[in-house]
Amino acid sequence: MNRKHGDIMMLETPFHSRVAALNEINEWDGWAGYTTPTAYFDVELEYFAVRSTTGVFDLSPMNKYRITGPDAQAYLDRVMTRNISKISVGRVGYSVWCNDAGQVLDDGTIFRLGESDYRLCSYARAMDWLSWCAMGFDVHIDDESDGVAALAVQGPTSCSCLKAMGLNAIEELKPFGLTHFDFEGEDLMVSRTGFTGDLGYELWIAPHKAEALWDKLFAAGKPYMIKPIGSSALNLARIETGFLQAGVDFVSAQDAVRPGRSRSPFELGLGWLVDMNKPVFNGKKALQREQKEGSRYRFVILDVEGNKPAHNSFIFKGKKQVGTVTSAAWCPTAKSNVAFAQLEMPHGQVGDELVAEIYYERELQWTRVLAPCKVIDSAVFNPERRRMTPAPAF
Amino acid sequence: MKKYDAIVIGAGHNGLSNGAYLAKAGLDVLVLERNSYIGGATVSRELHKDWTYSNCSYVCSLLRPEIVRDLELPRHGLQVVPYGGGVTFMQNGDHFGNYFDHERQHREMARFSKRDANAYERYSADVQKQTRLIRPYLLRRPPDPTSLKLRDLKDLAEFAGSFTALGEEGLADTLKFWTKSVGDYLEEYFETDVIKAHLAGSGIIGTALGVYSPGTAYVLLHHYMGDVDGNVGSWGFARGGMGAVSGSLAKSYQSFGGEIVCDADVERILVKGGRTVGVALKNGDEYHADIVVSNLDPKRTFLDVMDASDLPADVVKKAENFKIRGSSGKLNIALDGLPTFNGIEKGSPLGVGDMHFTDSLERMERAYDDWKAGTWSKDPYLDMLIPSQNDPTLAPPGKHMMTVFVQYAPPKINGGEWTAEDKAGFEKSVLDQIGRYSPDFKDLILHCETRTPAEIEAEVGLTEGNIFQGELTFDQLLFNRPFPGYAQYRGPVQGMYMCGSGTHPGGGVMSAPGANAAREILRDLNQTNTVPEGYADD
Numbered sequence A: 001m002n003r004k005h006g007d008i009m010m011l012e013t014p015f016h017s018r019v020a021a022l023n024e025i026n027e028w029d030g031w032a033g034y035t036t037p038t039a040y041f042d043v044e045l046e047y048f049a050v051r052s053t054t055g056v057f058d059l060s061p062m063n064k065y066r067i068t069g070p071d072a073q074a075y076l077d078r079v080m081t082r083n084i085s086k087i088s089v090g091r092v093g094y095s096v097w098c099n100d101a102g103q104v105l106d107d108g109t110i111f112r113l114g115e116s117d118y119r120l121c122s123y124a125r126a127m128d129w130l131s132w133c134a135m136g137f138d139v140h141i142d143d144e145s146d147g148v149a150a151l152a153v154q155g156p157t158s159c160s161c162l163k164a165m166g167l168n169a170i171e172e173l174k175p176f177g178l179t180h181f182d183f184e185g186e187d188l189m190v191s192r193t194g195f196t197g198d199l200g201y202e203l204w205i206a207p208h209k210a211e212a213l214w215d216k217l218f219a220a221g222k223p224y225m226i227k228p229i230g231s232s233a234l235n236l237a238r239i240e241t242g243f244l245q246a247g248v249d250f251v252s253a254q255d256a257v258r259p260g261r262s263r264s265p266f267e268l269g270l271g272w273l274v275d276m277n278k279p280v281f282n283g284k285k286a287l288q289r290e291q292k293e294g295s296r297y298r299f300v301i302l303d304v305e306g307n308k309p310a311h312n313s314f315i316f317k318g319k320k321q322v323g324t325v326t327s328a329a330w331c332p333t334a335k336s337n338v339a340f341a342q343l344e345m346p347h348g349q350v351g352d353e354l355v356a357e358i359y360y361e362r363e364l365q366w367t368r369v370l371a372p373c374k375v376i377d378s379a380v381f382n383p384e385r386r387r388m389t390p391a392p393a394f
Numbered sequence B: 001m002k003k004y005d006a007i008v009i010g011a012g013h014n015g016l017s018n019g020a021y022l023a024k025a026g027l028d029v030l031v032l033e034r035n036s037y038i039g040g041a042t043v044s045r046e047l048h049k050d051w052t053y054s055n056c057s058y059v060c061s062l063l064r065p066e067i068v069r070d071l072e073l074p075r076h077g078l079q080v081v082p083y084g085g086g087v088t089f090m091q092n093g094d095h096f097g098n099y100f101d102h103e104r105q106h107r108e109m110a111r112f113s114k115r116d117a118n119a120y121e122r123y124s125a126d127v128q129k130q131t132r133l134i135r136p137y138l139l140r141r142p143p144d145p146t147s148l149k150l151r152d153l154k155d156l157a158e159f160a161g162s163f164t165a166l167g168e169e170g171l172a173d174t175l176k177f178w179t180k181s182v183g184d185y186l187e188e189y190f191e192t193d194v195i196k197a198h199l200a201g202s203g204i205i206g207t208a209l210g211v212y213s214p215g216t217a218y219v220l221l222h223h224y225m226g227d228v229d230g231n232v233g234s235w236g237f238a239r240g241g242m243g244a245v246s247g248s249l250a251k252s253y254q255s256f257g258g259e260i261v262c263d264a265d266v267e268r269i270l271v272k273g274g275r276t277v278g279v280a281l282k283n284g285d286e287y288h289a290d291i292v293v294s295n296l297d298p299k300r301t302f303l304d305v306m307d308a309s310d311l312p313a314d315v316v317k318k319a320e321n322f323k324i325r326g327s328s329g330k331l332n333i334a335l336d337g338l339p340t341f342n343g344i345e346k347g348s349p350l351g352v353g354d355m356h357f358t359d360s361l362e363r364m365e366r367a368y369d370d371w372k373a374g375t376w377s378k379d380p381y382l383d384m385l386i387p388s389q390n391d392p393t394l395a396p397p398g399k400h401m402m403t404v405f406v407q408y409a410p411p412k413i414n415g416g417e418w419t420a421e422d423k424a425g426f427e428k429s430v431l432d433q434i435g436r437y438s439p440d441f442k443d444l445i446l447h448c449e450t451r452t453p454a455e456i457e458a459e460v461g462l463t464e465g466n467i468f469q470g471e472l473t474f475d476q477l478l479f480n481r482p483f484p485g486y487a488q489y490r491g492p493v494q495g496m497y498m499c500g501s502g503t504h505p506g507g508g509v510m511s512a513p514g515a516n517a518a519r520e521i522l523r524d525l526n527q528t529n530t531v532p533e534g535y536a537d538d
Ligand SMILES: Cc1cc2nc3c(=O)[nH]c(=O)nc-3n(C[C@H](O)[C@H](O)[C@H](O)COP(=O)(O)OP(=O)(O)OC[C@H]3O[C@@H](n4cnc5c(N)ncnc54)[C@H](O)[C@@H]3O)c2cc1C
Pocket: B009, B010, B011, B012, B013, B014, B015, B032, B033, B034, B035, B038, B039, B040, B041, B042, B055, B056, B057, B058, B059, B060, B061, B062, B264, B265, B266, B267, B295, B296, B300, B305, B328, B329, B330, B405, B456, B459, B460, B461, B462, B465, B466, B467, B468, B469, B499, B500, B501, B502, B506, B507, B508, B509, B510
């Protein structure tokens, strides 16, 4: 059994043949061991596909865990900070989960596929932690990351694309709802979810039907100006709409080796995901203590003056450095210059005026600007169509 | 007769580091070496024409980068080239490959267990937390918890501070690491035998303990706390073999005016009126200095080259009880070509790193049972590399040099000396082990140097052949190394110091004991400190 060195080279997603054919500028990156495109033709144009027509993102490398068994709900309620019983069959919920110290391990989405049947999609691999927490629960956890291919179909014409593909009554699917279709004899699951803050859907299918799905979707979507998008465009869209990226905007408590580098849900602005009325869940005691004693940090969205993105900037209050930027972008639809920052308490109340130290380069010359910025209360992009049911045509 | 400012006994890499710092500070220093060549256990030798062996130590990571830089070792010929890869061959014909790249490593582990592959991330983070705790203390004298001196109290407070910053869990982890067996430690993360076996090797290297003996988790940590170019836990090859480390240290030392005399076997440290005055060689020559530094292990230092009547009785007793059990052997082999290994392509990146042939903790523990029974392991644990795949200076083009570290081999066979027959049996057990996984290996052997603990003791001067100059167990670490009360490099007689691996922070090619001892000597001489000190990971 001579195993070739090539056996462990980068993997390809089930859509790879189609992705590679469309990757005109040959820009690739690795994501969880898979070869994935950062861009197909132009980051900005791809971004505008999401905001004005439809952008398709291959999210197959996402970690997916299937959680089944009589105790599935009780188990997830133990692991997750939010109340899982409130997610009914056919619905999806966003959640975070913590270690016993109340520090965030990861965030992700929970799909309730059946009475005792859930799928958890996470940024980081979670098999170790999930298995560990399963002790004492009658649940089965299956890593189905490689077993499910997935596409995000996002943008104002996304519903039209799917309808044109034959997904009848898809416009009736509510935000965070999920439904099933038959696709050439295979189950095609569609959820109204995404990472762009726009009208959009995610399509889930068995890998052997991936290429056929792609082909049908792109053929049907042609009149609706469907385009593939890479990770850079997606990143721009998620910053504009205020979504945190694990590994960028926070470090998983499991990976943090330096004391004080992990964050609690409160410190990430995700307190709304914590249900303190649940009798027990991982990290509850520590989070109760934090509520009493106060948090160390605050996550804020900053509206930065000027048009230079505040990448990696230090944030100052007067002369004192009070935080750093984790994500920043000039947002082309909202036309605003946004930065996510971690500030030391008590800084960062809505309306607080701060200064971002920004460095940028033009023709090898570096310039430093001290850009005034202000803490804002919500993301700069949040269109009506994202919430409308039935979903608008475009 | 000429009087030196300081004499260092032994041109091991720590003796040379110590000498270099004393000479750099302006002292007139003499290093005396028993062998006709320098380096001790950090040595390259040509025993078969055109082949260079790293006869003892063979891979480099622990060597303190601050010293490399400060003594300008690269300018004096040192280059350390990192390597990745590694593999554990399994009895069922499969193997577990170790890849440098995180994702490939994950994929390979997931072949055995997805959970283990994921748990490896937790394991890596936990190990890193612990290395971060101890790395700042490598280039420092260990704080003495019983001393009320301001300097010690400050050090202790800092030490305690970094402990408590870890929080309750981190602290518990630390205690686990310092006291647990490597087997039990790994059980907390992994379920797959071969993955545990692959990782556990670092916990028993050079140690007369089994994978289930308490204390071996620390030995694992000891092998993770070094770095190559800031990559903590990485290992590399010294181009030209490990002799390049001692060679560059010697050149640096000589550039500061230091002298080295080889074939100078020290018989006695001379003590007059309660202070050292110099040394006497076996051949009757004497050299004089007020400061005498021993690079030898604590047993040789206090029971061999010092007269018991010059020493406090408790020191003699402590030296007698010092644990320095030999447990390892070494084969260095000249090969006519690159061997083929079952299941991996020739030239596979896996073959560039450490290769092992023990696929379960159970087999490792059985190998230790043989040692306890007074014989070499019938099914030994091997750490085998072919560095000539990376380094063109070690063998002629197309030919190769193989280094095989063998665990376990006892200092005595059933209480008696090693016979030629025993040595042949030991050698055979190793060659057979490799031969089981490489069909053409035995036919490629041109020359083989086989070193049992008996040779390591006789040729390198390491008591019982213990590679670390004393076991790395908690009772012999930090302020207990070599003994409580003498852990700050000062001996019990005025003017006498210790600088070998038997002192903090212990064995391995690190240069830290030698440098730390020099700092204390300069302090006693009221000289300004020129030795790099402390270190902060960011
Ligand atoms: C087989 C083996 C493999 C190893 N593998 C590795 C490895 O891969 N990586 C790693 O980092 N470490 C490894 N080590 C450990 C490392 O090599 C040692 O811890 C380190 O080299 C010890 O250095 P030292 O200067 O403290 O002492 P030594 O190297 O022991 O130096 C002592 C010197 O004193 C001399 N001497 C002894 N008695 C007298 C006397 N009476 N008069 C004059 N001179 C005397 C000796 O000849 C010797 O040169 C290995 C060790 C061995 C034995």
